[in-house]
Amino acid sequence: xxxKVVTITSGKGGVGxxxxxxxxxxxxxxxxxxxxxIDGDIGLRNLDVVLGLENxxxxxxxDVIEGRCRLRQAMIRDKRLPELYLIPAAQTRxxxxxxxxxxxxxxDELRPDVDWILIDSPAGIERGFRNAIxxxxxxxxxxxxxxxxxxxxxxxIGILDAEEKGPVSLIINxxxxxxVRRGEMLSVEDVLDLLAVHLIGIVPEDExxxxxxxxxQPLSLDGKSRAGVAFQNIARRLMGEEVPFSExxxxxxxxxxxxxxx
Amino acid sequence: MMKFLxxxxxxxxxxxxxxxxxxxxxTDLNATELEALKDDLIATISRHVAIDPLGVVIHxxxxxxxxxxxxxxxxRSANQRRR
Numbered sequence: 001x002x003x004k005v006v007t008i009t010s011g012k013g014g015v016g017x018x019x020x021x022x023x024x025x026x027x028x029x030x031x032x033x034x035x036x037x038i039d040g041d042i043g044l045r046n047l048d049v050v051l052g053l054e055n056x057x058x059x060x061x062x063d064v065i066e067g068r069c070r071l072r073q074a075m076i077r078d079k080r081l082p083e084l085y086l087i088p089a090a091q092t093r094x095x096x097x098x099x100x101x102x103x104x105x106x107x108d109e110l111r112p113d114v115d116w117i118l119i120d121s122p123a124g125i126e127r128g129f130r131n132a133i134x135x136x137x138x139x140x141x142x143x144x145x146x147x148x149x150x151x152x153x154x155x156x157i158g159i160l161d162a163e164e165k166g167p168v169s170l171i172i173n174x175x176x177x178x179x180v181r182r183g184e185m186l187s188v189e190d191v192l193d194l195l196a197v198h199l200i201g202i203v204p205e206d207e208x209x210x211x212x213x214x215x216x217q218p219l220s221l222d223g224k225s226r227a228g229v230a231f232q233n234i235a236r237r238l239m240g241e242e243v244p245f246s247e248x249x250x251x252x253x254x255x256x257x258x259x260x261x262x
Numbered sequence: 263m264m265k266f267l268x269x270x271x272x273x274x275x276x277x278x279x280x281x282x283x284x285x286x287x288x289t290d291l292n293a294t295e296l297e298a299l300k301d302d303l304i305a306t307i308s309r310h311v312a313i314d315p316l317g318v319v320i321h322x323x324x325x326x327x328x329x330x331x332x333x334x335x336x337x338r339s340a341n342q343r344r345r
Contacts, residue, residue, distance in 0.1 A: 147276050147283075154284050161327065183271030190277045194284060196326040 011152030013123030027235035045089035052216020062090035100134030169200035
């Protein structure tokens with residue numbers, strides 16, 4: 001048995017990488033999968049707080065790489081889901097403390113023991129991003145339906161294509177269906193026209209995301225909210241299940257009719 | 263439909279602007295460079311065959327994630343050329 005390494009990246013910051021990693025990890029783990037998430041954002045760690053595991057950190061990624069602890073010692077086990085682990089980023093170091101080959105070595109060591117390794121990439125296209133994509137079997141690019149996030153996503157997809165880091169799949173996060181309906185936000189179809197890439201998830205804008213991160217309890221733990229369901233659908237699609245994009249229905253029949261008439 | 267025509271919505275302008283920006287980002291070719299390329303192309307082709315330089319149209323077309331440079335170059339007929 002060998003794990004799949006999935007890296008989540010975006011180019012632009014603040015589009016929802018960390019939230020997505022936390023929620024997809026929780027959704028996979030609640031389906032009985034063994035999951036390790038790695039916070040790749042050295043110096044600006046956040047996955048620990050979003051997952052609610054910040055008080056349990058002893059060792060971090062850089063400690064493992066520099067040999068101050070064994071891999072197992074840096075893996076924080078989530079008490080809610082026994083098969084979910086976090087390897088936190090170092091907070092007082094920078095990206096140069098890790099190299100792409102360190103990440104490949106680390107993931108190779110983890111692969112035999114788990115089903116999924118999810119890597120939370122830092123924003124940007126520099127060293128931290130290179131580290132995060134180096135071991136990836138699959139890359140999920142996340143964007144929001146706005147001009148800067150889409151532009152940056154295109155740039156990242158271009159780099160991933162050039163490095164043959166395929167297959168790349170897209171998550172469109174924070175879709176406000178009301179604004180889409182009014183023609184004041186790019187629709188899922190618009191974003192797909194522009195980026196021409198495989199779609200794996202549509203996440204509606206949902207204030208429960210903030211509430212969940214305030215509490216350190218990812219949405220997909222209970223999965224009643226719309227965003228929580230969307231993340232669970234992404235997890236199911238990653239596992240190979242065919243899940244129809246029911247969320248697509250919300251952005252509007254109206255808009256789809258217009259699209260068809262043009 | 264009426265509602266749609268009344269006033270162009272911001273999503274439509276976002277999409278239009280992004281289409282142009284992405285072509286530039288992906289090809290590293292802006293409008294000025296494209297114009298220079300067109301002039302070079304006209305000069306080169308004119309050395310071999312007579313063309314109508316005013317009728318030359320050049321643009322970048324998109325096909326999924328790949329783009330192609332499309333040039334439409336009207337040739338002058340042999341009769342016109344002889345004059």
